Amino acid sequence: MDIKQLEIFVTACERGSFSQAASCMYMTQPNISKTIRALEHELGRPLLIRNAKGVQPTPYGKTVLEHAQTILKTAATISSLAVPDEQDSLNLSTYPSNMIARLLVDFYQTWGSAIHIEHHEGTVEEITDHVHQGISEIGIVYVARKQVATFQHILSHKKLEFVPLCEKSICVYVGPNHPLYHADSVNFSDLPNLKFMRGVRDFFSMEHHLETVSMGAIDPHVMKHVIYSNSDHAVTNFLLHTDVCNLGLNFMYKPYEQYDIKPLAVNGCEPFLQIGYVRTPERSLSPQARWLVDRFREML
Incomplete structure (x- = not known):
């Protein structure tokens, strides 16, 4: 047992x-x-x-x-009880994200090397487990709006809370070798004809709830996923050098743009993904975690 x-x-x-x-x-x-x-x-x-x-x-x-x-x-x-030393560390878990990586660079440049940074990437389950176990002070996640109640129920067993920051819609990310690179948007009906790369396999990810957003216009099971990888580097390189595309949040922070990758809005898609962070409600956020959350909110 x-x-x-x-x-x-x-x-x-x-x-x-x-x-x-x-x-x-x-x-x-x-x-x-x-x-x-x-x-x-x-x-x-x-x-x-x-x-x-x-x-x-x-x-x-x-x-x-x-x-x-x-x-x-x-x-x-x-x-x-297994909380990190809040005085000289920043401990967080997130989805794989270039923007989070750049945000951590900003943190380092602001706080200096006296603050120890520990960053983990994973699925929602792994992120919340890290916060629950005290490995991370906060975990940044996005959750489909219709699943927030279920998510909160799961967190209640672990004595955690989800603090939403913003709602975003989805988009299709394409690189310069993609035939839709010069387009501004796509329709739901276009998606089955595209070749997708999929990241973390996660119940709370956008692919699991695409059908409710598209109002039956597309069955996510007919989407053509040709590559699976939890590597952000792999996603970036396939987008830059092939005709593969990727579903993502319609959110690109301009100062952090590093690659020739373009977001295409999905026509008729309303914001349905809540971005926020998981925390232990009994503890106040450390100054460094508060700085990170406030800076991330500004980016959103």
Whole structure:
């Protein structure tokens, strides 16, 4: 038995179905089911009643649920004690981003080498785990607007909060070798004909929620993803030297532009991605984290 098993079990009970739990835990439904069956096998008794409407705890499962919730709260408290030294460090986690990298350069030039910088890149799950574990003081993320409530529910288990800063729409990034380089925008109907490079595979990423934004104009499953990579360097080089394009936030901070890469607005796309940061609400932000958040807000 481990903390992850208990977290999955508690989430399944609270959400009432394996599919909802899978969405919350960034996992597949079969893996949720497999994990809970393994826990039931270890304990020797069934924890959940499964039916067509979903799942609910057995009488024994209700007892285990109460203890599991207590254990998770205690684990969250212990994790919150592992805070970085706020006096001489900036610890943050973000999505892969050239602009964040340049912002850290600004931070270094402003604060000097006396401040230790520790920066991690990853998915929403990895970013929030870093904040939860005390590895990072803040985590900068973007979340589809329709998923903010689910996201906040997940964070509540970890005693974290999401502070939104701005809403942005999506765009298509192209380089000089792309046939649409001289265009100003694209339609949703154009997207299935393009070759895309996709970054981090993340439940909260824009690709997972494109259908709700395009109002049925495009099924994201028919988009042609020819390359997958979590490397920002790979994305940049493919955009610069091939006819591959990339979905991204319609946000380019002019002073940080480094490459001949152009954003094309998607016609009819309203802002639907909330950009913000994750933090532990019980702690005030350190001066250096506050500087970074304020500077990032100005960029947005």
